[in-house]
Amino acid sequence: MIFLEAGNKIIQEILLKQFDASTRQPSVHVNGGDFDGTKFVIQSDAGNKNLLTLSIYVHGEKEFNQYGGIELVKKTLPGLDVKAPGLTVDDQKHTFTVTIDVEKEEKNKDKWLKELPRVKTTYMSAVFLQAMDKHAKGEQFEPIKVPYRPDENIYIISYKGKSLVVVYSILFRDPDDVVFANGFLCEFKDAKKDRALNAAPNMNFSQGQLAGELVDVKSVTEPKDERTLKKEGWGFVSIGLLDNHTKADKQLNTAELLLGFRSYLHYHLKCMKAYMHIRMRESVEKLMLNLNAAKDLSGKKTEKKTMSGRTFKQQ
Known part of the structure; x- marks a missing residue:
């Protein structure tokens, strides 16, 4: 079984490039989404290429905020600017926005490469953590x-x-x-x-x-x-x-x-459906090979008779 990672690979790759001065892009604007229907925009500031904002939209934000989602994000990302509600980008209102100065935070590069790609999961985890904490008590x-x-x-x-x-x-x-x-x-x-x-x-x-x-x-x-x-x-x-x-x-x-x-x-x-389709195609290919192998390519005409001795005539 394959477990999907909590962190988003797209966000991680962009951060990795922006943290390195040799690969840093002067302008970044990437729209993306995740398997759970969330949307995000990661973009650089027009006046300062070192400033990077990550805006995330999560459906059901009212409930997640009610159970401390934003507070958990701020606790997980100390020192970074977290705003809720987030920026409106491309006519999409986002749940929260995280701003990071990649030049100043380069010393904490490893920490942010781990925490920022999974910040959406951190935000949504708050309701489960609160429920489990109450249950444990x-x-x-x-x-x-x-x-x-x-x-x-x-x-x-x-x-x-x-x-x-x-x-x-x-x-x-x-x-x-x-x-x-x-x-x-x-x-x-x-x-x-x-x-x-x-x-x-x-x-x-x-x-x-x-x-x-x-x-x-x-x-x-x-x-x-x-x-x-x-x-x-x-x-x-x-x-x-x-x-x-x-x-x-x-x-x-x-x-x-x-x-x-x-x-x-x-x-x-x-994956199961794709695997079954592959197996079905393989079965059809093998069947076609067997049918082609059974064809008589000699060109000779053979006489076929029934049990009573009558002969089939091909027209």
């Missing part, structure tokens, strides 16, 4: 709804402070993805049978039916009618976290994995 809280995509949500649910469940609502626009996802996620469920993987979280996948953990949650915006859920292609993935996942030293890693799960799932679904 045994505190119960109301279900948290995070609209991390325009049409999909993440729900963080605490059951009497004893268990913490994260539920993803996923809209499968391709009917084939539902079949692949069901088989793919069943492997996660069966993995618990292996003693070496007992520490893995519990996982459940339901398609065309509202997840059991969401039945009593009032903030649910997905359809509740099973016919509508099946018709539109809704699926729900529930991940039950264990106590070892919510410990203080494991919280950040757990939050990053939870944030990347949806992209991780769809990435592997596309």
